[in-house]
Amino acid sequence: MFRATRPTALSIVLTLGLAACGETATLQVADGTGAAPKLPAPNATTFPTVNIAPAIGWPQGAKPTPAPGLAVAAFAQGLDHPRWLYVLPNGDVLVAESNAPASDQKPSGIKAWVAGRVMKKAGATVPSADRISLLRDADGDGVAELRTVFAKDLHSPFGMALVGDEFYVANADSVWRFPYREGDTSIAGKGVKVTDLPAGINHHWTKNLIASRDGSKLYITVGSNSNVGENGMEMEQGRAAIWELDRASGKKRLFATGLRNPNGLAWEPDTGALWTAVNERDEIGSDLVPDYVTSVQDGGFYGWPYSYYGQHVDVRVKPQQPELVAKALAPDYALGPHTASLGIAFSRGSALPAAYANGLFVGQHGSWNRKPKSGYKVIFVSFKNGKPDGVPADVLTGFLDGDENALGRPVDVRLDARGALLVTDDVGNTVWRVTAAAPGA
Template structure:
């Protein structure tokens, strides 16, 4: 009886604490939207940037192979570092995670190394805030698993625990709550040349059941959606996408390019990963009829393929897990790389001999299509098959250098070129 009573009291305590936490989070959001202080402590959670851990990460970088003239250095220790949003004023860099934190990295002395890494907006309770992206006029968007927030003047308010915040998509309305899953939860976002917000929505399954397709196509799950920056006028931009965790608009012609992770369990060498180009709204990129490239899935091999399916611009190595990408629009790197695409391969669990853990480069032709993809940086995957790191995203800095995030090591690296 005593054991049962103690267990019941403990359970009740957890329920009360959970309820209080949820209420606190709701109260904080209301206060922040009313430009009121929440009383959150100024004692920020920060990340140590020196010591044995940082020293070992620097040593690991000695294994990285780069073209002549390039070098890679540790920019900052950032736990669980995923997608990167470089502030348009160059004041700070914001880093999403698949956990509960968004980190903000500041290089205060401008020596091209992050001096301070601290928790961003601790008065807000985030849930898988992987997708971070800026508008040109300084609004930071955070795409969570099932909510989208906007934070005006994030490069100003990051010094405080309280921030100006607006809700673009309410909790539970980015995808139907019935389709919330533990799988493929990392959203990414971009602001398009039409000043609309674009968000990729990975679908929960390896290959979804046929009865889910109508719902998913209607909601944009397994696709890319767009909306006005205030959340209105939501539309499905692209379908037939399994789980895109990287996209960017070509600054030259405004077309949207995106990576896609393909079907597991089909073998080491199939299906290929993808780098795609969307020329207009309404295109279908073939999933789940294709598992990747032109490889048919077992589940849908007898089904008729939708008309006018758009095939990938580049077929990448199978199960390399192509994630974040960015166009190189600066001029610090040699001319060969200017206007091309850098993309990160994270490496997949679904391969007997792992591949990936590297940065790829894809040039563009004069017609705006993909040239031949090549390895730009590798060495995070050792000859014995051990990961020293797993790149997730790339982002071009204002000085023309490039950041690479690594969620295994928990770090940002900076790649620069010595002319």
């Protein structure tokens, strides 16, 4: 493998010519969505397609564009790279202000250097605030008047869950437990480490978690340490997976594997199935591989790195594991290639119009490696009988301006206590609140 410790002439050329790298999509994004997406032949390139949306933030007074029948306003602004949300039983909203750990080791080489430049241009390299803030709308006007530091001195916090009086946080390297009493605006008690999580070189640092409906288990996402195992499969132990942790005993086991980078987690209200959003692999073209949402089977294997979208073999991975590929499960629903779909929330209990009564909201952070760009919006996937039904519908758009700069980038989605949809925006440093439009608006 070629390695470089500083930019080479070739890497500088690559950086200056990023817009010319790779190839152009031939599929409309819609072709890569649904229960049976159109999958073209792979188009491997020496270097990945790079098509960055430079992060510039929102002009004064600007905001995303809601779908007809919806309205959007800022719930909280001036946050520091807000990523993940959690709504407490009393209606308080927690937001993890977080980014990749500064202490993580970074792989070297031309591709890694280019990727670093991509991240910087996309606004993804700001230091992590390492805190969780509490937002409270005390007067019910849809704006958080109270903001406090709920927890600090964390390590790239992401997922959160409350079970009884125990509040759990998934850091980049571990899960911690803190005491909580209803109405608390900050955590006063000392935390206890529950379990370590794979860390070190974090190709994917975000760790999410969700409690089972009876509160006895936690389910924890851990992304892969590479694109397709190029760092060696010994570096992937315990990764590209969802773990199940028994709260009483502290024991954990692999619940599902072969999920390259699972992020959002949610319980489907009719079937009770666990669903997740997964970011798939890169460098085989702008049209591959679709990111997806899927129900997660206990013991299920979903292909990574040996195959994608079921049993489509990725010939870059050697040696192959045909016995594993033969067991690879196809996901339930494709969301389009390189959309970086992250947060998910089922709509049951929403106060939005009837069109959003039964389905899944998805926050799409947006591509950096596709021509044309994909994602950069919040979508809704309707459900019927516990499964996706129909094509995705836009909920919130306008995150790119006419020059394809990123005014904002949606991350997580969550229903608040009154059924409005909250959306984190880590470029706009805002939590947006989507409601039904006023009559006649």
